[in-house]
Amino acid sequence: MSLFPEIRLVPFSRLTQGGRWRVQAMRSYSAPQLLWITRGQGRITVGGVTGGYGAHNAVYIPAHTMHAFEVTGAVYGTAVIFSGMPDLELPETSHHLRIRDGAVQGEFTGLLESLQRELEGRRPAARRAVQHYAGLISVWLERQIAEAEEPVSATDSARRLAAGYAALVEKDFRSDKSVSDYAAALGVTPTHLTRVCKQTCGRTASDLLTERKISEARRLLADTSAPVKQIAGALGYGSPAYFTRVFHDRTGQAPLAFRQAI
Known part of the structure; x- marks a missing residue:
């Protein structure tokens, strides 16, 4: 230590x-x-x-x-x-x-x-x-x-919105909230939120949310022995099968295959 x-x-x-x-x-x-x-x-x-x-x-x-x-x-x-x-x-x-x-x-x-x-x-x-x-x-x-420090630019409002969205995602990504829920909390439309995220980081709002969930799923699979069903529920996925599909789409591996390869 x-x-x-x-x-x-x-x-x-x-x-x-x-x-x-x-x-x-x-x-x-x-x-x-x-x-x-x-x-x-x-x-x-x-x-x-x-x-x-x-x-x-x-x-x-x-x-x-x-x-x-x-x-x-x-x-x-x-x-x-x-x-x-x-x-x-x-x-x-x-x-x-x-x-x-x-x-x-x-x-x-x-x-x-x-x-x-x-x-x-x-x-x-x-x-x-x-x-x-x-x-x-x-x-x-x-x-x-x-x-x-530089003068305020036209892109600052977009950066602030993207940062606000990222902060909300970090706070609530374990829930079943959708991009629409986050957009409503920020007072914008899902379309505008997605446009801003594409502008600031090259990802859609949905991509950012899914990437954060899958990152945590990888950590849980690597560092704990929790069952896939439990991990899916902890990350707001109502269906373990849907979680498995999303995980495979993002990583190229099923959750258990990922765990076994660690």
Whole structure:
């Protein structure tokens, strides 16, 4: 067990252990995280908005925020996971920052290296040092967000709607709510909601909802021994047979075949 459960540094190579689907599927974590990409490129979806990422990008994802991260063997970086630091001042919304200043890049890399040394060693006052380095990381993040602020654009309303939809899905995806139910809660039509989701992340509103359900189904199949019928019911599917069809359509495998292949 880690001596410092409140913060972890996880290399991207470890994020895919146990199956690349664990990072590429639509999911969320109970702790905030900051992704620091040092090499490679791909696409990431956070809160219903998809964008490309490259080297020296920092992506902040609040707790319980739906996201999916395309990561290949050519992508290198570190995930900073703030597991139990309620007093740490972190943003309430997601941010994707492209850090172009070499000095700023070096500053953050230095903070991560110093934090890693404290986490790995048994130096005096290490726990206090870890807390201070975590605080400096939060200050670095806050400053980069402030410098990156841009004027409000015409796409902001679409992004806000997509983020609102993603937040509702994350809250209620285990229910039997449909896209129409979510659209009604947001005060828009299902057609408009789908149009906006296609604009912001290239997926329909139905795709986002189904991907989140199937991601959780994969986790439950991999990490628990719950029967398929129980998993189907827990995710709002009235029929296990229908759940099996949807799961197969999305993954290319039946639920039990997926479990046996883990």
